Amino acid sequence: MACESALPAIMDEQALLGLNPNADACYRQRALAYFEQLKESRDGWEVCAQALAKGIYGDDHVKFFCFQVLEHQIKFRHGSLTGAQQQLIRETLMKWLQLQLMGGQPEKPFIKNKAAQVLALTFVREYLTIWPKFFFDLLSLVGLNPHGLDIYLRTLMAVDAEVVDRDILHSPEETRRNTLIKDHMRESCIPALVESWYQILQTYQRSHSELTCQCLEVVGAYVSWIDLNLIANDRFVNLLLSHMSVEELREEACDCLFEIINKGMDPVDKTKLVESLSQVLQSAGFFNVEQEEDVDFLAKFSRLVNGMGQALVLSWTKLTKSGDVKVATETLQALEAKVPLLLQLLVHEDDDISANIVGFCYDYLHVLKQLPLLTDQQKNNAEAIMLAVMKKLTYDDEYNFENEGEDEAMFVEYRKQLKMLLDRLAQVSPELVLESVRRVFTSTMQGWQTARFMEVEVAIRLFYMLGEALPASHGAHFTGDGSKASALQDMMRTLISSGVSEYRHTSVTLEFFETVVRYDKFFIVEPQHIPSILMAFLDHRGLRHSSPKVRSRVAYLFSRFIKTLHKHMNSYIEDILSRIQDLLELAPPENGFQALLSSDDQLFMFETAGVLIVNGESPADRKQALMRSLLTPLLEAFRLLLNKLTQEGDEDRQTALADCLSHAVGFASRTSKAFSNKQTVKLCGCSEVYLDCLQTFLPALSCPVQRGALRSAVRSFLHRMIICLEEEVLPFIPAASEHMLKDCEPKDLQEFIPLISQITAKFKSQVSPFLQQIFMPLVLAIFEVLSQPAEDNDQTAALEKQMLRRSYFSFIQTIASSGMNEVMANQGAENIERVLFTIIQGAVDFPDPIAQKTCFIILSRLVELWGGKDGLVGFPDFIYKHIVPACFLAPLKTTFDLSDAQTVLALSECTLTLKMIHLRRGLEFIQFLQQEYLPSLHVSPEITQELCQVLQQPDTKVVKNYMKAFFQQAKL
Structure with missing residues (x-):
C-alpha cells in the first residue's frame, strides 16, 4: 500500500503534544499542520486507525484526534478508498469497540460521541452496499455488555441525526439515499433493533438508569418512522409505564410516551391509543397531580398530557370533517374527560408545568367555539379556565422589576400565552370574560389600599386586555348614550375615581397609564375626567415619578393621549405648557445634572407641545407666540453650544456638544410633526419661527469639527422644512448645499442626494436654475468619491460605493422623470457625455440589478x-x-x-x-x-x-x- 505520500507507520509524538489544550502556540500549530497532513495523505490516516484498534494511546485528546482523521476519510474520501482500506476502517471500529467491552476505564462521553458519529457515517456510506449486516454485527459483538450498549445507543442517535432529523437540511440526493436506508432498515433490521431496546430497558432499568434513559431517547427518536405496533403493544407500554414509577427514568419515559402519541396515525387508531394509555396512567395514579412533588417530572408529564389532548382534538377535527358523527362524539367525550386533569396542570403554581399544557387548553377552547351549543359542564370548564388564567397572570414576589433577567423574560412570554387563552375564551363566551374581569376588577379597586401590588396590577391588566379580547370595546362601548352606559365605561370611571393612580408600585403605575391610553376614547364621551387624568400624567405619578422607567413610558403615552384628545385640550394648553417647561430644556453636557427625561423621551414631549399649540383654537398670532416661546430657548442654547464647539479641543467634549446640538435640531424638527394639510405652518402663523430655526441651524454645516453628526441633523431638519415651509425654504437651499458638498464622505453624499431629489420632485421648474448650477459640482463630487481606491476586501467601502452609485442614478432618474431635461441639456456637450457614459456603465458594467x-x-x-x-x-x-x-x-x-x-x-x-x-x-x-x-x-x-x-x-x-x-x- 506504500506510495509517494506515505507517512511513517508511527505517529509524530512531538506533534501530538500540541493537542493538549494547555500546550504552547507553536506546539498547537504543529499539531494542526500534522492533522492536515494526515487528512490529505492517501494512507497516512492508517496510523490513526492502528492506534485506535490497538488502544496504543491513553490520552483522550490523541484518541479524539485519531477519530477526527478517520471521520475526514469517511466523509470526504470514502469513494476513493480501496476495498481493503474500507475494510480496514470497519475492522478498526469493531476492534476499538471490542476494547470497550473489556471493562477497563470507560471512555469520556466526548470520545464515545465522536466514535458513534464515525460509526454512523460509515453506516450511511456502506449499509446499502457493502455492510448490510451493520447492526447485526454491532449487536452480536456487544451483546448485553453495558459499555458496548452505550456505544450502540449513541450510534443509533448519530444515525438518527444523519438520516432522520428534520431540522438538518439535506440535498435531494441525500434525501433519496436516506429514504432508501429507512426502507431497507424497516425490512431487515428494525424488529431486531426493537427487540434489543426491549432487552436493554428490561435488563438495566434498576442497575443502569443512564443506559435505560439513553434507550428511551432512542425509542422516542425512531418511533416516528417505524411500525408503531412494534412499540405500542402491551409488553412495551407496560414496561414504559413501570419506568414512570422509577425516579431516575420517569422523565425520559414521559418523553418517550410523548413521541409515541405524536406519531401520525389514522384518527380512530390515534384515539384508541391515547385512551388506552390514559386509562393505564389514570389507574396507576398519575392523574393525582396534587400528590406529586417532583416539578421536573410534572413538567414532562404536563407535556405528555398536552400531546394526548392535542392528538384527541386533531382526531375530533378530522372525524367531524369526514362526517363520522358517532366516533367524533366518542372522541369529544374522551377529550372532555381530560379537562379536569388539564385544569389541575394549568393552575399549578409552577409556570413551566402550566405553560406546557397551554396548547391543549387553546385547542380545547377552539373546539368549544365550533360547537353550536355548550353543555353546562362545558360552560363550567370555560369558567374554570378563565379563573386559572386570571390566577396565573399574577406576578409573584420574586419578580425583579428593577433588573429583569431570564426568569422575568420567561414570565413575560408565558403571560403572552395566557393572553392568547383569554382572547380565545372571549370568542367562546364574551359575556363570561367580561363578567369575570368586571368582578375581579371592581372588588380589587374597592380595596386597593390594602391589596398587594400583584393583585392590583393584574386587576388593571385584565381590564386592559379586554380591549383586544372584545374588539368592539374600543369605540362602541363608549357611545355616550347614558341609558346604555357599558361595563367598560363603568370600569373606566372606577379606575379614575378610585385613586389607584397613587399606588406606589411601578407595575401598577405603568398598567394604570397604559389602560388610560388604551381607552382614551372614553374621555371624548366623559370629558369631565380630563383634568384629573392630566394631573396624574404631569405630577409625581407620571412624568415626575421617581422611576426613570415610568417617566420614559409616560412621556410616550402622554403624547398618544394628547394626539387623540387634542380637540378637548383647548382650555388646558397654556397650563400644560407651563407645567412641562422644565422637561423641554436642552440639558447641556457640562452641568452634570441628571435630567428627568432622556433626549429620546424629550422628543415625545416636544411633539406633544407642538400638537397642543397647532391644534388649539387660538388665533394665528397667539400660536406663533406660543411656538416662539417653545423654540427660542432651544435656538439660544444652540448658538451658545455651537460657539463652544468651534473652540473646544477635547474630542470627548466635542462629541458631547455635537450630540446636544443634534438633539436641539431634532426637538425643533419634532414640533413640526404637529402640522397637517388643514393646519399648515403658514395658516398657524409659524413660518417665521421655523425660518429663524433654519437661520440658526445652517451655520452648523460649516463647523470644522463633528461634521457627520451635525450635517445629518440639519439635513433631516431640511427634509421636514421642505414639507412644512414649501417655497419659503428655497432661499436656504443653495448655501446649505454648498456647505454639504464640501469635503464629502460617501455616506454624506449618499444622504444628501435624497434631499436634492426631494427638492427636485417637489418644486420642479422653480428650482431648475439652482439645479443647473449645482448639477455638475454634485456629479463631480460623486465621481471623485467613487474613484477613490479602496482595499480589495473592504466590504464596508464596497457597499458604501454601491449605495452611493444607486443614489446617484436615482437622482438622475428624478431629474429625467420630473420633465426637467434642461437641467442636463444645459451642462455643455462634454459634461452631458460624461454623465451619459456613467449611465451606460451603470447599466452594463456593475453587477447590481437594482x-x-x-x-x-x-x-x-x-x-x-x-x-x-x-x-x-x-x-x-x-x-x-x-x-x-x-x-x-x-x-x-x-x-x-x-x-x-x-x-x-x-x-x-x-x-x-x-x-x-x-x-x-x-x-x-x-x-x-x-x-x-x-x-x-x-x-x-x-x-x-x-x-x-x-x-x-x-x-x-x-x-x-x-x-x-x-x-x-x-x-x-
Missing part, C-alpha cells in the same frame, strides 16, 4: 426626451453607438442572473428601452439591428428577423417574454 434597472429607466426616458427628430443634437448617434449595445451586452453578462427577481425587473426595463428607441426612431432602428448590430453579434438571420418582428409588436408583455427567452438561449 442600479441597472434605474439606469435603463433613465436611458428610456432620455430616448423619449431627446431621441426624436427634434431632440438633442448628436443624441441619435449616441443611441446607436451606446444605448443599443448596452441593451444587449448587459443581459449577456455572466453576472446577469435571470433566475433573480431583481435582475428580471432590470431586463424588463432594458426591453422597454428598446421599445422606446423603436417608438422614436422607427424603421431606421429596425434596419440598424438587421443590417449592422445583430450580425456583429453573430446572431443568425432567422433569429434577427424574428427579434425585429417581435420588437415591433404593440404588446409589451409578449416582447418582454421573448427577450427573456432570447437571452436565456443566448447564454447557453
Whole structure:
C-alpha cells in the first residue's frame, strides 16, 4: 500500500503534544499542520486507525484526534478508498469497540460521541452496499455488555441525526439515499433493533438508569418512522409505564410516551391509543397531580398530557370533517374527560408545568367555539379556565422589576400565552370574560389600599386586555348614550375615581397609564375626567415619578393621549405648557445634572407641545407666540453650544456638544410633526419661527469639527422644512448645499442626494436654475468619491460605493422623470457625455440589478426626451453607438442572473428601452439591428428577423417574454 505520500507507520509524538489544550502556540500549530497532513495523505490516516484498534494511546485528546482523521476519510474520501482500506476502517471500529467491552476505564462521553458519529457515517456510506449486516454485527459483538450498549445507543442517535432529523437540511440526493436506508432498515433490521431496546430497558432499568434513559431517547427518536405496533403493544407500554414509577427514568419515559402519541396515525387508531394509555396512567395514579412533588417530572408529564389532548382534538377535527358523527362524539367525550386533569396542570403554581399544557387548553377552547351549543359542564370548564388564567397572570414576589433577567423574560412570554387563552375564551363566551374581569376588577379597586401590588396590577391588566379580547370595546362601548352606559365605561370611571393612580408600585403605575391610553376614547364621551387624568400624567405619578422607567413610558403615552384628545385640550394648553417647561430644556453636557427625561423621551414631549399649540383654537398670532416661546430657548442654547464647539479641543467634549446640538435640531424638527394639510405652518402663523430655526441651524454645516453628526441633523431638519415651509425654504437651499458638498464622505453624499431629489420632485421648474448650477459640482463630487481606491476586501467601502452609485442614478432618474431635461441639456456637450457614459456603465458594467434597472429607466426616458427628430443634437448617434449595445451586452453578462427577481425587473426595463428607441426612431432602428448590430453579434438571420418582428409588436408583455427567452438561449 506504500506510495509517494506515505507517512511513517508511527505517529509524530512531538506533534501530538500540541493537542493538549494547555500546550504552547507553536506546539498547537504543529499539531494542526500534522492533522492536515494526515487528512490529505492517501494512507497516512492508517496510523490513526492502528492506534485506535490497538488502544496504543491513553490520552483522550490523541484518541479524539485519531477519530477526527478517520471521520475526514469517511466523509470526504470514502469513494476513493480501496476495498481493503474500507475494510480496514470497519475492522478498526469493531476492534476499538471490542476494547470497550473489556471493562477497563470507560471512555469520556466526548470520545464515545465522536466514535458513534464515525460509526454512523460509515453506516450511511456502506449499509446499502457493502455492510448490510451493520447492526447485526454491532449487536452480536456487544451483546448485553453495558459499555458496548452505550456505544450502540449513541450510534443509533448519530444515525438518527444523519438520516432522520428534520431540522438538518439535506440535498435531494441525500434525501433519496436516506429514504432508501429507512426502507431497507424497516425490512431487515428494525424488529431486531426493537427487540434489543426491549432487552436493554428490561435488563438495566434498576442497575443502569443512564443506559435505560439513553434507550428511551432512542425509542422516542425512531418511533416516528417505524411500525408503531412494534412499540405500542402491551409488553412495551407496560414496561414504559413501570419506568414512570422509577425516579431516575420517569422523565425520559414521559418523553418517550410523548413521541409515541405524536406519531401520525389514522384518527380512530390515534384515539384508541391515547385512551388506552390514559386509562393505564389514570389507574396507576398519575392523574393525582396534587400528590406529586417532583416539578421536573410534572413538567414532562404536563407535556405528555398536552400531546394526548392535542392528538384527541386533531382526531375530533378530522372525524367531524369526514362526517363520522358517532366516533367524533366518542372522541369529544374522551377529550372532555381530560379537562379536569388539564385544569389541575394549568393552575399549578409552577409556570413551566402550566405553560406546557397551554396548547391543549387553546385547542380545547377552539373546539368549544365550533360547537353550536355548550353543555353546562362545558360552560363550567370555560369558567374554570378563565379563573386559572386570571390566577396565573399574577406576578409573584420574586419578580425583579428593577433588573429583569431570564426568569422575568420567561414570565413575560408565558403571560403572552395566557393572553392568547383569554382572547380565545372571549370568542367562546364574551359575556363570561367580561363578567369575570368586571368582578375581579371592581372588588380589587374597592380595596386597593390594602391589596398587594400583584393583585392590583393584574386587576388593571385584565381590564386592559379586554380591549383586544372584545374588539368592539374600543369605540362602541363608549357611545355616550347614558341609558346604555357599558361595563367598560363603568370600569373606566372606577379606575379614575378610585385613586389607584397613587399606588406606589411601578407595575401598577405603568398598567394604570397604559389602560388610560388604551381607552382614551372614553374621555371624548366623559370629558369631565380630563383634568384629573392630566394631573396624574404631569405630577409625581407620571412624568415626575421617581422611576426613570415610568417617566420614559409616560412621556410616550402622554403624547398618544394628547394626539387623540387634542380637540378637548383647548382650555388646558397654556397650563400644560407651563407645567412641562422644565422637561423641554436642552440639558447641556457640562452641568452634570441628571435630567428627568432622556433626549429620546424629550422628543415625545416636544411633539406633544407642538400638537397642543397647532391644534388649539387660538388665533394665528397667539400660536406663533406660543411656538416662539417653545423654540427660542432651544435656538439660544444652540448658538451658545455651537460657539463652544468651534473652540473646544477635547474630542470627548466635542462629541458631547455635537450630540446636544443634534438633539436641539431634532426637538425643533419634532414640533413640526404637529402640522397637517388643514393646519399648515403658514395658516398657524409659524413660518417665521421655523425660518429663524433654519437661520440658526445652517451655520452648523460649516463647523470644522463633528461634521457627520451635525450635517445629518440639519439635513433631516431640511427634509421636514421642505414639507412644512414649501417655497419659503428655497432661499436656504443653495448655501446649505454648498456647505454639504464640501469635503464629502460617501455616506454624506449618499444622504444628501435624497434631499436634492426631494427638492427636485417637489418644486420642479422653480428650482431648475439652482439645479443647473449645482448639477455638475454634485456629479463631480460623486465621481471623485467613487474613484477613490479602496482595499480589495473592504466590504464596508464596497457597499458604501454601491449605495452611493444607486443614489446617484436615482437622482438622475428624478431629474429625467420630473420633465426637467434642461437641467442636463444645459451642462455643455462634454459634461452631458460624461454623465451619459456613467449611465451606460451603470447599466452594463456593475453587477447590481437594482442600479441597472434605474439606469435603463433613465436611458428610456432620455430616448423619449431627446431621441426624436427634434431632440438633442448628436443624441441619435449616441443611441446607436451606446444605448443599443448596452441593451444587449448587459443581459449577456455572466453576472446577469435571470433566475433573480431583481435582475428580471432590470431586463424588463432594458426591453422597454428598446421599445422606446423603436417608438422614436422607427424603421431606421429596425434596419440598424438587421443590417449592422445583430450580425456583429453573430446572431443568425432567422433569429434577427424574428427579434425585429417581435420588437415591433404593440404588446409589451409578449416582447418582454421573448427577450427573456432570447437571452436565456443566448447564454447557453
